[in-house]
Amino acid sequence: MTETIGEFSEGHLLNVAKGLVEKKTKDSKILDAELESRIPKFDVGELSIGRVLGRGGFCVVKEVNKIVLQKGGDDGSGARKSDDEHYIHNIVQDRAFMAQHCIRQGKDFRYAIKTVQDASRKDPQVYVNAVVDLAVEARFLAIVRHPNIIKMRAMEARDPFHGRYFIMLDKLYDIMPQRLKKWKSRKKSGLKLFDMKGKKKQAFWVERLTIAYDIACALSYLHGLSILYRDLKPDNIGFDVRGDVKIFDFGLAKELDESKILEDGTYNLTGDTGSLRYMAPEVALGKTYNETADTYSFSILCWQIFAIETPYEGYNVAMFEKSVIKGGRRPKVNDKWGEKLCSLLGSCFVDNPKRPSMLDVCELLREEINILSDEEIVDILDTSRKSQMSANG
Template sequence: MSSDPSGKIVEQALGAYKKTFAESTISDTSGDFPRFAFSELTLGKRLGEGGFGVVSEVLAFDISAHEDSHRPPETSVEVETTGVEVERKEEEEDPDFQGRKFIADHCIRNDSDARYAIKILKKSLVDKADVNLMVKALADMAVETHILSAIEHPNIVKLRGVSQQGRYHPEYFIVMDRLYDTLDKRLKAWAEVFPKPPPMPKKNPPSKRQSSGSTRSTSSRASKLGCIFGRKSSQEFDDDEEKEEQDDTVEMNPTTIESSPSNLEKKKKLLEERLVACFDLASAIAYLHERNIIYRDTKPENCAFDVRGDIKLFDFGTAKELPPQNSKRDLTFNLTGMTGSLPWMAPEVAKSDPYNHKVDVFSFAVLLWQIVALEMPFKEYESDLRLFWEEVHNGPHKRPEIPRLGWPKPIELCMRRGWAKEPSERMEMKQIENILRKEIIRVRKGDDAGLRHDRRRSTFVFRR
C-alpha cells in the first residue's frame, strides 16, 4: 500500500473523529486490545466489501517473528542480562503478548475454518488518493474502532484486536469475528425453501382499491403465512383459543400452499428461524439505543451469521452517539442527511431533517417486513427513484403492503408503529424486542430457550 496519508488528510480525519465524540460518554478502550502488524497476518479469501473497506478472513497470525520489535525496549535489555527464563516471565506478564498469543493460538477452529477476519481500507481507495474520500474512510474506521471497543452484545460483531499502525495509516485494520452468510444471502436461501406459488387464475377483475398507506402489491407467498402463524394475537392463549387457531390453520387453499403436516412443520421451523433473527437484531439495536448510539444503516447487507448461526450486526462506520440530551427520547438533532441505504432509510434522514434514534426503528420495521414477506421492499420503485421519493418519503408515505389476513397483529403492529410517518409515533426498539420475544415463545409453544441475551456469552474471548 501507499505511504502514510498526507498531514492534511490525517488532520481532517482526526478532526471529524473528534467532532463525532465531542460530547461522548463512551470510553475508547481500543488501547486494551491486542495489536498486530499487517505483516504478521496471513489472509485467506475476501469475504466482502463496503464503500471504503474490505473484509478478509485471517488464516494465521505469525507473532513469533515480531515479538522482539513488539516488546518494549526495557524488556529486551533485561533479557540480555538475565536470560531466557526472565524473557518468558516478561512475556507471561505482558497483557498484550497474552492477548496476541491467545488469538494466534485460536485462529483456526477444529473444523479448519478461520475464526477471525480483518477489515482494512480498500487498496483502490488508498491508491486513488482522493482527499475527501480518504478523510471520510479514515474517520469512519476510527469511529467504528471506538464504538466497537466499548460495546458488547451477543448480536453485535466483536472487536478482537487492532492494528499496530496508527488509526490514520492506510494499513490500519481491525480484527473481528469471522462471519459467514450475510442476511441478504440468507433471505434468498429462505425464499427457495418457501417458494412463491404460481399465480392463480383470476375470475374477477382486480380491485382498484388499495390498502391505505401501502405499496401496490404483495406476493401470494407473504399472504399465505397465516397457515403457519395462525391469525390471532400472541396475547394469552388458553386451550380454547389454541383450538380455534388450529381450526384457522387448516382453512387454507390447497392449491396455493402445500398443507401436509411435514411441510407445515418445515415452514414453522423456517418461520421460527426468521423470527429469532428479527428478535436478535431488535435486541442489538435496543442495546445501542440504551447507550445513546444510533446505527443508521440497518439493512440485510450489514447483518451476517456466525458459525453457530447467530445473527450479528456489523459495519459501524456510520454509527453515531447522540448528545446527552437524547435521554429525553423526544428531541431531534441536526445530523448528517442521506445516511444509510434508500429502501430502509427513514424519510427525515432522506430529507436531511433533524432526527433521532427513531430512524433505526423505521429501518428495522422495513427489514422486519422483508424477513417475514421474503420480498425486497419497494421493489416496484427500483427503476423510478423520483416516484419513490414522491410516494414513500413524501405525499402518501406509502409502505410495503401487509396482507389483510395471515400475519399476527403483534407483528403488524411492530411494522405499522415502526415505520410511522411521524417519529414520535414510532415504537421504541425495546418494545419491538419484547413483542418479538412473545411471538417466538408462542410459535414454540412456551419455549423461551436462547431468548435471554444476558445469559449468552461468546467463546474464545481473551479477557485481561
C-alpha cells in the first residue's frame, strides 16, 4: 500500500521532488552524470546501521557498522591491498574495498549514511524539500574534490526518488559546535586567550587561524567551480579522524550561471536562504547577491572562532532584523587579533556584495599563520597541493 504524507501519496511527492531537482540542475555546466555513475552503489540490505550521529533540518546521519556484499556481486576478491592511510582517504574506493575497510584499525567505523529522517515525512512540503536537498547534495558531492570538503563514498543503488535513498559519507568524529564548547571551557578554566604565555598562547591562536584558513580554502575552491554554498555555520563544519576540517551538507548549494549575471556582478537568486545568524543582509532582504554572500557568512563564523563567543547571542528574530540586517550592527572585533585580521573582518562585514573574494581571504590568513609559526608551512597549507593530493578521492 502506498504511503500517504498529508493528503498526498508518497509517489506523487517524489515525482514533484524529481521535477524540482531536474529544474535546479538542468543548465549545470559542472555536474557530471558519468562521474556520478562511477560512485559505488549499495543496497540498504548490505549495510549494518548503527547509532545516530547527528540530525539536521531534514536528514539524519547514522553510523555504518558493517558492510556485507550480496552474493553474486563483487565479493572482494579483487579488492585493493593497500592499507596506507593516505590511500584510504584520498583514492576512490570500490565496494569491495569499502567492505574490507569499514572498520579503521579494529576500532573506529569509517563511514556513515545520510538519509531523510522520519520527522521529515510528516509534512508534504518538508518531505519534498528533504528529498530535493539530499538529491542535490549527492550530485554536487559526486564532483567536488577538496581535502576540506566531506567525501561521498557511495550512494543507494536506486535513484533518489524512491523514498529511502541514502548517501554514504566519511564519518566525522567532531563538529564545530563541540569544538567551540571545548575552547570555551578552556577559556573559562582560567586560560584566558590573551593572558597565556609564549608558545602555548601562540599554538592555541594558530590552531584556530588554521581552521579558519581551511574553511576559507574550501569555499574558495567551490567559488572556483561557480558553486555558492549558502549555508555556512558551525553545525555544517566537522572534523575527521585525523582532525582535518570538513565542510558538509550541500543541500542549499547553488551553481551560478554566468550567462545570468547582472551588471553589478550579482544574480537573481532565492532569498532568505541559510541560517539567519550567518546570512548576508542582501540574502535576508531578498536582494540580488553573488558568491560574496559566503564571504559574509565566513566572516561571522571566523569572528566566532576567534572570539569563542556566539555572535548576536540573545537576539530574537525581530531584534536581529532591526539591528543587524537593517541597522548594520556587526560583532565587535578585538584589536589584539591584529590590524590585518581586524581590517579583513571589517571588509567582509559590509552589507553589500563588495567584499573580498575567498581567495583573498585565504592568502591573508596564510600569511598570518606563516608569520606566527615556528617554521615555514606554505607547503602544508597550499590548497592547490592538497587538492591535487585528493583529486582522485
